[in-house]
Amino acid sequence: MSDQLTDQSRSNESGITRRTALRGAAWSASAVTVVVATPNIAAATVTGTANGSMARVEKTASGTATLTNGSAAIAAGALEVIIVGGSLATAPVGWQRVNGTVFRYTGGVAAGGSAVFQVTTASPISLSDNGQSHTMSLTFRVGSLTLDSLTYYFTSKNQTVAGV
Numbered sequence: 001m002s003d004q005l006t007d008q009s010r011s012n013e014s015g016i017t018r019r020t021a022l023r024g025a026a027w028s029a030s031a032v033t034v035v036v037a038t039p040n041i042a043a044a045t046v047t048g049t050a051n052g053s054m055a056r057v058e059k060t061a062s063g064t065a066t067l068t069n070g071s072a073a074i075a076a077g078a079l080e081v082i083i084v085g086g087s088l089a090t091a092p093v094g095w096q097r098v099n100g101t102v103f104r105y106t107g108g109v110a111a112g113g114s115a116v117f118q119v120t121t122a123s124p125i126s127l128s129d130n131g132q133s134h135t136m137s138l139t140f141r142v143g144s145l146t147l148d149s150l151t152y153y154f155t156s157k158n159q160t161v162a163g164v
Contacts, residue, residue, distance in 0.1 A: 046072045048147035050140050055160040060124035065117040065150055067140045069109045078142050079105040081117050085136035090123040
């Protein structure tokens, strides 16, 4: 009988006990957490498509590589280009040199927008090999996520090729 009085004294006027209220609150907190976490996962998806061509003259290459962004914006300073098979002494306009092979875009890229990596003949990429054939690639990434890569297969020392 004393247990019954204790339970009744814990109930409010609607007949809900503290135990029932706490059990409901625990389930509500979990549901709110799941609903809040889902949009963050969807918003983090960044995609992009790269295209461009490079002209090789002996042991240097110059040209343009463009990343066209997908449906999620890229924050300022988040987009990088990594060069494999060569290095660049001076950052192209709008890019910051991290080292000779990594460059960071200083602006943001809107959804559907683009970022241009323009390497001029005045400050070309120095290729790591002066052989007749040479392969060089440019990779666009955000953090550890690779958006797209362009590989240039040079078969002679004076040649312009499109990235594939």
